[in-house]
Amino acid sequence: MSGNLPKVAWIGLGIMGSPMSENLIKAGYDVTGHTLERDKLERLAAAGGTAAASVAEAVRDADVVITMVPASPQVEAVAYGPDGILENVRPGALLIDMSSITPGTSVDLARAGAEKGVRVLDAPVSGGEAGAVEAVLSIMVGGEQTDFDEAGPVFAALGRTVVLCGPHGSGQTVKAANQLIVAVNIQACAEAVVFLERSGVDLRAALDVLGGGLAGSTVLARKKDNFLNRDFEPGFRVDLHHKDMGIVTDAARAVGAVLPVGAVVAQLVAGLRAQGDGGLDHSALLRAVERLSGVRA
Numbered sequence: 001m002s003g004n005l006p007k008v009a010w011i012g013l014g015i016m017g018s019p020m021s022e023n024l025i026k027a028g029y030d031v032t033g034h035t036l037e038r039d040k041l042e043r044l045a046a047a048g049g050t051a052a053a054s055v056a057e058a059v060r061d062a063d064v065v066i067t068m069v070p071a072s073p074q075v076e077a078v079a080y081g082p083d084g085i086l087e088n089v090r091p092g093a094l095l096i097d098m099s100s101i102t103p104g105t106s107v108d109l110a111r112a113g114a115e116k117g118v119r120v121l122d123a124p125v126s127g128g129e130a131g132a133v134e135a136v137l138s139i140m141v142g143g144e145q146t147d148f149d150e151a152g153p154v155f156a157a158l159g160r161t162v163v164l165c166g167p168h169g170s171g172q173t174v175k176a177a178n179q180l181i182v183a184v185n186i187q188a189c190a191e192a193v194v195f196l197e198r199s200g201v202d203l204r205a206a207l208d209v210l211g212g213g214l215a216g217s218t219v220l221a222r223k224k225d226n227f228l229n230r231d232f233e234p235g236f237r238v239d240l241h242h243k244d245m246g247i248v249t250d251a252a253r254a255v256g257a258v259l260p261v262g263a264v265v266a267q268l269v270a271g272l273r274a275q276g277d278g279g280l281d282h283s284a285l286l287r288a289v290e291r292l293s294g295v296r297a
Contacts, residue, residue, distance in 0.1 A: 005029050006063035008154070011055055011078050011085070012099070013040040015234065016125070017068035019132040020098070020158050022047045027157035034058040056088040064154060065095045071243050072101040079109055091117030096151055098139075100124045100179070100240070102247050103169035106142060110168035119147045122168060124175035125159060126182070129235035130222060136160040140178070142170035176251050179244035183265045183282070185219040190286040193227050194293050204228055226283035238285075239278040242269050 005028055010021040013035035021044060025031050031049040034057070035041060041051035052058035055078050059065050065085055069075055075097055079085045085095060095118050097109060106122035113120040121143035131137045137159035141148055148164045155162040165174045192215075196206045207224050210216065226232060245266035252259050272278075272288045280287075 006094075006154075007032070007061055009033070009052075009059040009062035009065045009089075010044075010049075010068070011035070011058060011065065012068040012074075013037070013044060014068065014070070015129050015236075016098075016132045018043055019129070020068065020137075021049060021066075023132075023135045024154065024157050025049050029154075029157070032058050032062065054083060055085060056083050059085050059089040059093075062089060063093055064151070065089055065093060066154075067095070067097045067099055069099050070240060071099070072105040075099050075101050075105060075109065080112070086112060086116045086118055089116075089118060093118055094147060094151060095120045096123050096154070097121070098123050098125055100175050100244055100247070101172060103142075103172040103176070103251060106172045107169040110143065119144070120168065121147055121151060122171040123151075123155070124171055126175065126178045127159070128222065131159075138178075139163070140165050140171045140174040142166055142168050142172065172247075173251065176244065176248035179241065180248045180259065180262045180265075182219055183241060183245060183269060183285075184261055185217055186223065186282055186285050187265050187268060187289075189220055189223065189227065190283075190289045193286055194289045194295060198293070198295075223283040226281060227286055230286075232277075232280040232284040232287070234279060234281045236282050237278065238269060238273050238280055238282050241282045242266075242273045242278065245269050 008024055008029050008031045010031055010033040013033055018040055021031050021033055025048045032052050033044045033049050034052040034055055045051045067075060067078055095113055110120040121141055123139050123141045125137040125139050127137040135158055138161040139155050139159040141164045165171055196203055211220050249266055268288055272285060277284050277287060
């Protein structure tokens with residue numbers, strides 16, 4: 001590994017975090033990771049990283065700390081307190097939170113970091129598990145230009161489209177908009193699938209031709225096989241999209257933006273979760289449309 005590259009601590013090795021951390025290792029970074037699942041720590045070690053027994057141990061010698069955890073409470077749990085990042089990382093380090101959380105949480109974290117001499121970027125991602133594995137994520141960033149520039153090589157190892165969207169919290173605001181668009185798009189695709197099948201059309205052929213026209217989208221391209229095969233193995237869980245729809249509806253209310261279609265889809269996601277499908281991929285919105293249409297129990 002190159003001695004010129006910063007030492008990275010990675011906190012959170014889930015569906016997204018594991019392949020992302022491994023891409024940094026492949027790019028030559030020295031990565032020390034911590035997560036709650038022992039098998040994920042073993043996976044990191046097998047990929048060439050170093051497993052740490054705690055957050056404090058992971059971040060102690062790090063130049064860059066990256067967090068990738070489910071929601072605001074988990075970010076706060078790993079960032080604050082005597083065993084958290086801010087109390088144990090060296091002053092001058094760069095903390096990049098790549099979780100999808102509320103903009104307000106990101107603003108508060110940046111403020112708390114500044115008090116400890118720790119620079120902070122919010123840098124949520126879009127692209128799902130496949131994008132994480134292929135290192136083609138879209139990364140939307142909030143924070144200072146100088147910190148963004150410094151983080152550029154790290155981001156380049158993780159994604160393809162990397163944009164500074166504005167001050168702290170801006171990355172999370174753009175991610176909330178992303179999740180609104182994705183959920184509405186999946187819902188529209190799911191409704192189209194049920195409509196097409198009910199009409200007796202060859203579904204594969206129909207989705208192929210739709211994908212080549214104005215109805216085509218990254219969502220349709222990525223989720224087409226999920227729809228065709230009824231394969232809802234999670235790339236991005238309904239539970240997490242439910243959380244994100246709460247973020248976007250709350251944030252929109254705070255700024256006076258009205259999201260009528262988004263509000264309906266947020267309720268449909270909530271309904272899918274209430275029926276026990278929270279652990280499935282968000283393309284399982286198809287199951288909800290099928291139930292409403294009387295196609296399946």
